[in-house]
Amino acid sequence: MNVQWYPGHMTKAKRQMQEDLKLIDLIIELVDARVPLSSRNPDIDRLGQNKSRLILLNKADLADERQNEAWKEYFQGKGFHVVKVDSRNGAGMKNIQNVIQEACKEKIERDRKRGIKNRPVRAMVAGIPNVGKSTFINTFAGKACAKTGNRPGVTKGKQWIRLNKNVELLDTPGILWPKFEDQEVGIRLAFVGSIKDDILNMEELALTLIGYLKEKYPGALNARYEVSEQEEALSVLEGIARVRGCLKKGEELDYAKASGLLFDDFRSGKLGRITLEWAPAE
Ligand SMILES: Nc1nc2c(ncn2[C@@H]2O[C@H](COP(=O)(O)OP(=O)(O)O)[C@@H](O)[C@H]2O)c(=O)[nH]1
Numbered sequence: 359m360n361v362q363w364y365p366g367h368m369t370k371a372k373r374q375m376q377e378d379l380k381l382i383d384l385i386i387e388l389v390d391a392r393v394p395l396s397s398r399n400p401d402i403d404r405l406g407q408n409k410s411r412l413i414l415l416n417k418a419d420l421a422d423e424r425q426n427e428a429w430k431e432y433f434q435g436k437g438f439h440v441v442k443v444d445s446r447n448g449a450g451m452k453n454i455q456n457v458i459q460e461a462c463k464e465k466i467e468r469d470r471k472r473g474i475k476n477r478p479v480r481a482m483v484a485g486i487p488n489v490g491k492s493t494f495i496n497t498f499a500g501k502a503c504a505k506t507g508n509r510p511g512v513t514k515g516k517q518w519i520r521l522n523k524n525v526e527l528l529d530t531p532g533i534l535w536p537k538f539e540d541q542e543v544g545i546r547l548a549f550v551g552s553i554k555d556d557i558l559n560m561e562e563l564a565l566t567l568i569g570y571l572k573e574k575y576p577g578a579l580n581a582r583y584e585v586s587e588q589e590e591a592l593s594v595l596e597g598i599a600r601v602r603g604c605l606k607k608g609e610e611l612d613y614a615k616a617s618g619l620l621f622d623d624f625r626s627g628k629l630g631r632i633t634l635e636w637a638p639a640e
C-alpha cells in the first residue's frame with residue numbers, strides 16, 4: 359500500500375516553528391494517545407533542545423486506558439512530563455497548570471537567581487495536523503481565562519494568551535510534520551483520520567484494521583456488528599456490509615461503504631477504547 363502525503367507547506371511550517379521556538383520556554387507537545395509514536399515527529403527533540411517539555415496524550419478518551427498509563431510511563435522514562443487529556447471535554451486540564459510549573463522549575467529558579475521576578479512561563483502548543491491543537495487551546499485557555507480574566511497581549515507581533523500570572527501561551531500552534539516517509543506510520547495516521555481519506559485505499563486499510571482488532575481487541579468487532587471474528591478479514595468486512603445493509607445497485611455488497619462505516623465507528627470510539635500502537639516494554 360502506498361500512503362503518500364507531501365504537503366508543500368510543511369517546509370514553511372517548520373521555519374515558522376523554529377522562529378516561534380525562540381520566544382518560548384516550554385513546548386506543550388500534543389500526541390494522539392492512540393498512536394503516540396506515529397503522531398509525533400522526533401525532529402521536535404532536536405528543535406526543542408534547551409526547552410522544557412510537556413507531552414499531552416490527547417484523545418485519551420478514545421485510547422485504551424491501560425495503554426495510556428503504559429505510554430505515560432514510557433515518556434516519563436524518557437524525561438518528559440506527561441499528562442493524559444481529553445481536550446474535547448476538558449478532562450486533565452486542571453492538572454496541567456501544576457505540571458507546567460514543575461516542568462519549568464529550573465527556568466523559574468534561574469530567573470530568581472538573576473533577580474527576575476514573576477516573569478511568566480511562555481509556552482507554545484505543537485503537534486501534527488488533526489491531533490487536537492486548536493481544541494486544546496480553546497479548552498485550556500477557556501478554562502484558565504474564565505478564572506483569571508482574559509487579557510490577551512501583543513508581543514513582537516505575536517498574540518499571547520495570558521492564562522494566569524504564571525503562564526502565557528502563544529495563540530498559534532506549531533505545526534509538526536508527520537514522518538510520512540514511513541509507510542507503517544502513514545497507515546496508522548490514516549486509521550485515526552489524520553490523513554485525508556480520499557487519497558487512500560479505504561478497503562485495504564479496513565482489512566488491515568480488522569486484522570489488528572481481531573488480534574489485539576478480540577470481541578470488539580463482534581460486539582458492534584455481531585460478525586464472527588474467526589474468519590479472515592475479508593469475510594469480516596463482508597459480514598459488516600451485510601449486517602449494515604451496505605449494498606450497491608443490484609444487491610452487490612458495497613465494501614467501500616462498509617469500510618467507511620468501520621472507520622467512522624472506530625474514530626468516534628464506537629468500537630471501544632482502542633490503542634493502535636502499544637508502548638514498548640521497558
Ligand atoms: N475524542 C476526542 N476528540 C478530540 C480531542 N481533541 C480534539 N479532538 C477532535 O479532533 C479533531 C481535530 O481537532 P483540531 O483541534 O482541529 O486539531 P488541530 O488540527 O491539531 O488543530 C476535531 O474533530 C476535534 O473535535 C480529544 O481529546 N478527544
Ligand SMILES: [Mg+2]
Pocket residue numbers: 491492493
Ligand atoms: Mg487547528
